[in-house]
Amino acid sequence: MDVPLEETPVYKVKSYKSDLKPIWCPGCGDFSVLSAIMRALTELQLPPHQVSLVSGIGCSSRLPAYSTLYGFHSVHGRALPVASGLKLSRPDLTVLAVGGDGDGFSIGGNHFIHACRRNVDMTYIVMDNSVYGMTKGQASPTTDPEWPGSKLTPDGPGVAAFKPLEMALSAGATFIARAFSGDPLEVARQICEGIQHPGFSFVHVLSPCVTYRPEQKTWRERVHEGFPEPTDDRREAFLRLLDDDAFSTGILYKGRTGAFQPHAEATTRAVALGDQFVI
Amino acid sequence: MDVPLEETPVYKVKSYKSDLKPIWCPGCGDFSVLSAIMRALTELQLPPHQVSLVSGIGCSSRLPAYSTLYGFHSVHGRALPVASGLKLSRPDLTVLAVGGDGDGFSIGGNHFIHACRRNVDMTYIVMDNSVYGMTKGQASPTTDPEWPGSKLTPDGPGVAAFKPLEMALSAGATFIARAFSGDPLEVARQICEGIQHPGFSFVHVLSPCVTYRPEQKTWRERVHEGFPEPTDDRREAFLRLLDDDAFSTGILYKGRTGAFQPHAEATTRAVALGDQFVI
Amino acid sequence: MAHTSVSIALTGSGGAGVMTAGQSLLDAAAKAGFYGLMGRTLGPQIRGGESAALLRLGTHPVQGTDDGYDIIVAFDWGNFARFHDEMPLNPGSVVIADPHNGAVPDVLAPSNPHVVMVPFHDLAKGIQGGRVNMVGLGLIAALIGLDQAFLIERLSRQLAGKGAEALAASKAGLEAGAGAAAAITGVAPLSAPDPARGERWSLTGNEAAGLGAIQGGVRFCAAYPITPATDVLEWLAPNLPKVGGMLVQCEDELASINMLLGASFGGTPSVTATSGPGLALMTESLGLAVASETPLVVVNVQRGGPSTGIPTKSEQSDLNIAVHGLHGDAPHVVTAPLSIGDCLFTTQWSVYLAESLQTPVIVLSDQVLGQSRAIIDRPADIAFIGRRRVPETLDASYRRYELTADGISPMALPGMEGASYTAEGLEHNPFGHPSTQTNFHEEQLAKRRRKVEGFDYGDPWAMTAGDPDADIVVLTWGSSTEPAREAMERVRAEGRRVRLVAARLIAPVPVDRLTAALEGARHVVVVEQNHSGQYCNLLRAHMDLPGTVHPLHRPGPLPLRPGEIVDHLRGL
Amino acid sequence: MAHTSVSIALTGSGGAGVMTAGQSLLDAAAKAGFYGLMGRTLGPQIRGGESAALLRLGTHPVQGTDDGYDIIVAFDWGNFARFHDEMPLNPGSVVIADPHNGAVPDVLAPSNPHVVMVPFHDLAKGIQGGRVNMVGLGLIAALIGLDQAFLIERLSRQLAGKGAEALAASKAGLEAGAGAAAAITGVAPLSAPDPARGERWSLTGNEAAGLGAIQGGVRFCAAYPITPATDVLEWLAPNLPKVGGMLVQCEDELASINMLLGASFGGTPSVTATSGPGLALMTESLGLAVASETPLVVVNVQRGGPSTGIPTKSEQSDLNIAVHGLHGDAPHVVTAPLSIGDCLFTTQWSVYLAESLQTPVIVLSDQVLGQSRAIIDRPADIAFIGRRRVPETLDASYRRYELTADGISPMALPGMEGASYTAEGLEHNPFGHPSTQTNFHEEQLAKRRRKVEGFDYGDPWAMTAGDPDADIVVLTWGSSTEPAREAMERVRAEGRRVRLVAARLIAPVPVDRLTAALEGARHVVVVEQNHSGQYCNLLRAHMDLPGTVHPLHRPGPLPLRPGEIVDHLRGL
């Protein structure tokens, strides 16, 4: 990590932690993501009141209230436009968006691909558990087509799994990474780098749902450092993904980018705008 | 084309043509797409009443009423779910969906990527003119970031152009092709093959808007046969796209696929279902 | 003195197994011949945390909750304070708690219950593989006079395959509980059930809605999960294929409503289920269903609003959006089931209405109807099956949106030969060709209104009960009906004359029928569970209600209770 | 006898240039000191096809259309039949047509106009680079007594850079037209304009709304184009940056409304503009704005509904969805501008209301207000600027959703140090922590209702005119106001006493103010342009209107005309 810790850091991990007790099940992967976010912010010594954390709806989307950041627990699937509007109008803030795989890739899929294109300078952390935790266990876009665990799709969803990293790359994202929530240091590292990256940063976190996908306990064995170093070459990134088993971790891609930020500098008084209508 | 014409075809191009006069501007690329669709249906000798044509909203989405097919002019961005519901519940029909780049990639972007994944056996034809024609000339997802032609984005949209073929491939589409509306025979050929392909077929048609993008007249010179033969190898397809200048035409990719079609065969009488509640 | 109904709450955290115990109790009571009802309440934790099973058992059909609970069995006090208001006590209630969990919470003190300490955990520990919930079950069965044999039968089936020890442990638990019950006095048992009973069903309102949809002819469902509607979908998913249909899980509600439009355009009656946030996403396309005259049914299982609100609790606050949430003048049909069992009838009838009228129908169920389980008499056969008017012949003269007298135009289906049409959301002429001409717009607006307003909805439009000539009318819709009915019966038992009008047809407001039903009323008490009196306002907008109107409404999450309504009626 | 107002329609297909001519005429008349109004109507073709410029010029402010047109200049008859009903004729009208285009269409015969043939095409052909529209302009100017110098001045500016020949050709065209006018008798010229006039503006309602938003404090807009709202956005796009703001084009309306939520959460007053279909997509997130108490303004420029409906024509049929389209009990504010010029005031006031009340405000403009251009007096300065209540100090005791007396709670903004909060769409306690507890739900529902219902909206709630004590009250909202005002003046000129109450505040229904404004009314005529009388029904739901209520409503696409209202008023 290339951010040196200040000698006596002003903000400690607990500066970012609220008193609210998470509603998550014991063992849920999201706990680690919460602490990884706090660790990353501590690392960067960002004042809590200058960071904002936006989410949609889902277990994972409950995260903002567990922090002392300015949070927005919005509606299902809409974290990214809320975060974009905030960052565009308040470029002085550090803006993070968080949520689940259903929130981000199913109902929020359109915002996801357009956020990748639009490249607003913010960091999006998806806690992917391949399931809808909050609504008690239905298939999400990243669920295996054969998974028989949901009453809604008793024969399995039957649809090819969504590939978040490929989609992000095709859609134009300029920072793409994957981590496992069981490795919160790596999650924190990626978030740090994502925050520092000028543009839209996508951090895909494999975050097990112990309740509806207990078999995800084996993820710990399956993940492997597949992307030891980021590439800045899109072709190379695609090639890496074509060999990806969906469990490669690391920062895949860091493109050269100018973030989207319309110029906004007042040159006129509002009332003077009426002059253009004078006959 | 591998469909032999019957000796005396029952259906002629005009069998598919309604009396309604298109509202399109003279010279609009969509005229050719309309006739290409009819040509493809003639080629396949599909009875008009067994074909259904669903669209969203936009200039291009006006197309269904100009045919004698069973049409559904739905709302902006929703052609694909309407078409999917129809095809799933009526697998006996041939189902086509058509629309514009705004309809399909902007407001309809989520349905697009999920239709690619879901792989319902239908053919989706997007008339891409890199502009919102119907609302008088705003940037669409496929518009060049620098295009200054819209009052809504006077400095250009400033957002990287959406790559329909890459997106479709990443999202899991199994038939991907691109044609130029100025070559209606090729459009028809691709539609024929798309209809015959068992699964979701995406035909991306570059269809100029002569009114809001008159410079698209140069497209004729820019298109080139970039995909002479379809590949069935996803990696190869990606590699082709990485070298694509957005004007390569031809069938890019034809994957092996089983279309999504839940099994539906009545084995029980509806009233008998109540028996499961008997104490 | 024996009771005809008893209300029982079982509460405990995490592993106490209150839900399983509640379910077993309900099932056993049903087998024994009782009627019953069970709801659930859960804390905010996704898993574990505090929860309670809320039961009411009776010798007569009970589909609404009582004012309070006669028996509370608390395995522990968890975060009891957080939901104690969901468990008010009746006078003379008994609270049975484990002494190890400390004193009974202060919040219970005002009700001054009879408190009995039973060492559930110790008793369970004394049994090899023993569980507190079995001890609780045995205790309750003994108190209310439910023959343990029914519980054992239920448990044997449930534990089949888990080995003889498991059953033995459960039996021992029941025994221990029964033993503990011996020391408790003052709880009156239930009267004996009616021996001449017919077939009974055990189902939730959400299951009933699913069955009603299929019986009405639905063969296609596309949906996106949302609490508290998901179980409609989870019931349909395995059952639709059995009748040749299917359920598709969609990427979002925009997709689901539009898949329905496609399937219905193809001739397949279609349904989806959702709740407020999902319904809000569907309104644009519901407008398309109105304009293109495409039938479909949306079962909206209401929850606390606005916004994400209170997803797990009930409220009747989506009436406004259901009736008025579409842009433009977009007449359509809104219905509401009157009870858990009636979710079957109303949903089936709604499919029939949608198909007959070629219009979207929104069914306003709610969490308390949808997720509570009731024991009901086998529902009568329902005559209403969706049938769509199709053209007899199809040729070039075919007009999809023909101006018929009743406003309903024959709908050709893809595959029919001879003519075709394009379903249209733009305003159109009778052929369906887009047009901005004044006359076409006025004709089509009038036609679409005529068909839904002029239709003969018949008797199902409402359920009436009580004294037909009473000058006090209790007017309800949806889930406010059962508590109001019970309130009415109590007040009638006091010698007052009251009638009940419970509307199944919310929109179009059946002005003539309502006027007739309310004739002679001097007091109209409009009961509903929301903050602003949405139904009362809707009625006022469309008709002059007779006499004095008493809006009686409050929001969720607490269910409406007969007592609140009784208080109001007594004051008239 | 000279007229104080004259209505002129120019119609022709494709290249006839009627819109340019209409615009030049309006501009020139404005320079000459007249007031005026110009609307457009277009056939279904995307480009070319038939079109008409519809003007009204007057010596006094005119912001509504007259009953009919005094002069129709038809360069050809294109598909005139398709929109002839948009161009009714006044008694004594003159229709001026090119003989080469054949006879005047039959549809005009019933009005029995004075028909004059002018060979526009021949006259234009006779001029090097001549165009028919210039001939038409010269003709009209001569007929109505508009000094050609004003037209020439306008054309010189417009053609600057196109070379001297272009201007010469235009001048020659004007001359030719003036020459042809000499032969036409019976058209009374306009009276002279008021010489003591002040500054005047030329703008459309959509531009006015954009300006009002910025003047109210808006610095952020996120939007998706839709007819007829796009021009609000197209005006904002280049103007917001000048005041340090920005406009973002979004992927859809779900994104735009949610970007607004984000920007507003950050403290930036925000607006979007849309029309029915887009509004429908926004309602879920508008509910979030209500629950999270995030201010924002949606300018909804109404068009014909339902569904895609008639995108290019006006209607007032989105009131229902604007007021009731959110799920749950979701009180918010709905306003409506009363005229083209008032789009400025009402939008600015709406920003002020949104910011003051921390609530979403929906502004119900419509196509006829939004897309017509008017010449108006320079608008008075507007005192209403959005100001949000922020906490004075911020520490651990901070409660974002504190239960204040007026229901408005100080809103901390990101960047403020000392405490923070999470904006919440789940029901919550005053800190914003999610809770399902009854008391929090009731308190927060009551607070959110209290703040919008208890607010002092002041005088802008409505505009009143006419005889304050008249027993006939014409009650309007939005664009039905100008025709109703004109109707009132006509009937008053006949000696009847009438008053006008034009509501800017639609929801919450200002019951007390309305009651006071309607006091003494024996007839309340509620005028609106939709099929079901949405405003009348809303009022009925919330209050007892005095006297006899006369709902006077019909759908678009034709604008409401004073004459229809006069007919009704005469009948009272």
Ligand SMILES: Cc1ncc(C[n+]2csc(CCOP(=O)(O)OP(=O)(O)O)c2C)c(N)n1
């Ligand atoms: C419009 C809408 N539709 C549906 C829901 C119900 N819902 C809440 S969370 C959720 C899915 C959550 O899954 P995910 O985003 O993966 O989060 P997780 O709970 O797994 O962390 C759904 C479908 C909703 N709240 N709003």
Ligand SMILES: Cc1ncc(C[n+]2csc(CCOP(=O)(O)OP(=O)(O)O)c2C)c(N)n1
């Ligand atoms: C919900 C909604 N938002 C916006 C619109 C307005 N609208 C109509 S067509 C269109 C875009 C059309 O562009 P495209 O899909 O590319 O089709 P084209 O006209 O270029 O063929 C828009 C934004 C609408 N009809 N509905």
Ligand code: SF4
């Ligand atoms: S249900 Fe799954 S995702 Fe939700 S809190 Fe529990 S473990 Fe985590």
Ligand code: SF4
């Ligand atoms: S505006 Fe463009 S896309 Fe639309 S009809 Fe005209 S040329 Fe075609």
Ligand SMILES: [Mg+2]
């Ligand atoms: Mg998930």
Ligand SMILES: [Mg+2]
């Ligand atoms: Mg386009």
